[in-house]
Amino acid sequence: MVRVTNTNHESIFTGLSHPLREAIFSVLTMRSSIRITLVLLGCLSIAAPITHAQKKNSKPAAAVAPAADDKALKFLAIGDWGDNGQESQQAVANEMGKFNQEFEAKFVISTGDNFYCCGVASVDDPQWMSSYENVYRNHSLQIDWNVVLGNHDYQGNPQAEIDYSKKSRRWIMPSRYYTQVKKVGKNATARFVYLDTNPFIDKYLKNPDNFDHIKSSAADAELAWLDSVLSNSKETWKIVIGHHPVYSSGSEHGNQPELIARLEPVLEKYHVDAYFSGHEHDLQHQKRADGTVNYFVSGSGGEPRPTGKTETTKFSSDHPGFMAITLKKDAMDVDAIDSKGKKLYSTTLSK
Numbered sequence: 001m002v003r004v005t006n007t008n009h010e011s012i013f014t015g016l017s018h019p020l021r022e023a024i025f026s027v028l029t030m031r032s033s034i035r036i037t038l039v040l041l042g043c044l045s046i047a048a049p050i051t052h053a054q055k056k057n058s059k060p061a062a063a064v065a066p067a068a069d070d071k072a073l074k075f076l077a078i079g080d081w082g083d084n085g086q087e088s089q090q091a092v093a094n095e096m097g098k099f100n101q102e103f104e105a106k107f108v109i110s111t112g113d114n115f116y117c118c119g120v121a122s123v124d125d126p127q128w129m130s131s132y133e134n135v136y137r138n139h140s141l142q143i144d145w146n147v148v149l150g151n152h153d154y155q156g157n158p159q160a161e162i163d164y165s166k167k168s169r170r171w172i173m174p175s176r177y178y179t180q181v182k183k184v185g186k187n188a189t190a191r192f193v194y195l196d197t198n199p200f201i202d203k204y205l206k207n208p209d210n211f212d213h214i215k216s217s218a219a220d221a222e223l224a225w226l227d228s229v230l231s232n233s234k235e236t237w238k239i240v241i242g243h244h245p246v247y248s249s250g251s252e253h254g255n256q257p258e259l260i261a262r263l264e265p266v267l268e269k270y271h272v273d274a275y276f277s278g279h280e281h282d283l284q285h286q287k288r289a290d291g292t293v294n295y296f297v298s299g300s301g302g303e304p305r306p307t308g309k310t311e312t313t314k315f316s317s318d319h320p321g322f323m324a325i326t327l328k329k330d331a332m333d334v335d336a337i338d339s340k341g342k343k344l345y346s347t348t349l350s351k
């Protein structure tokens with residue numbers, strides 16, 4: 001386990017490859033050197049004359065100082081988007097970019113099916129540009145994208161999506177499943193666990209022609225890892241992300257029995273607050289009446305599909321869109337926003 005700490009990230013990455021760990025450390029070391037240099041330059045500048053531009057840009061110290069302890073951790077959730085920038089994908093991307101200029105989320109959760117129809121072939125696949133880089137262009141979206149693999153990503157080369165993390169400033173997928181810890185203000189923390197739910201799905205394991213990267217033992221190993229991560233988790237909030245919903249009222253797939261059988265008991269056991277997924281091309285909030293976990297689906301980042309309601313449904317919408325999450329020490333706000341900027345739904349989970 002490697003603890004990585006700086007002013008922008010408070011993260012623990014597990015399962016990182018050795019070269020990636022070295023790369024992160026070298027970047028952080030470089031950043032630290034730059035910071036030290038800047039501090040020294042700042043000290044030297046005390047004696048230097050203040051230019052007109054410096055006067056113009058100078059602000060009182062109080063305005064620069066960070067706000068109170070209850071500073072929120074904000075992030076966005078979007079899924080099922082990678083469609084060569086077709087109309088609906090681009091509309092959601094444009095709105096998400098515009099929205100985040102004000103909202104100022106620090107990172108994005110991408111819930112999988114990142115590239116239709118068939119994943120990417122390599123880190124140089126043209127879809128990196130046509131479905132991702134050239135679509136999410138707004139400067140407000142040049143932030144970390146923490147990504148999981150969907151079933152369509154397995155139709156190509158899933159390892160290429162991991163390897164792209166070394167090429168991209170913003171694409172984060174250090175391994176097929178991984179975890180991070182982030183600060184929520186000064187007095188709270190949140191653990192994020194990013195899963196690869198594909199190995200849990202029976203029909204994929206029975207279809208090696210399309211899912212030859214999946215081994216039947218992978219789900220057992222991942223579940224043991226998840227149990228270990230959550231059993232050691234002391235964070236205020238626990239949030240798990242995977243491509244496949246556990247509960248869903250979508251028109252295409254519905255509830256996922258394998259995840260209800262194997263994943264839900266672990267989420268309940270360790271009091272996970274929320275599980276975010278995609279796979280269904282809609283926006284949903286599901287919660288079992290006698291359960292404690294809130295299940296969100298954010299999978300309408302591309303072409304949406306009709307959705308419906310079941311006994312666990314608190315909200316569902318077939319609008320193209322995304323979710324915006326505001327995490328504070330004692331509350332989590334989840335808003336569903338459509339591609340025209342309309343707030344479709346808002347809920348607050350309290351501690």
Ligand SMILES: [Zn+2]
Nearest residue numbers: 113150151279
């Ligand atoms: Zn899917």
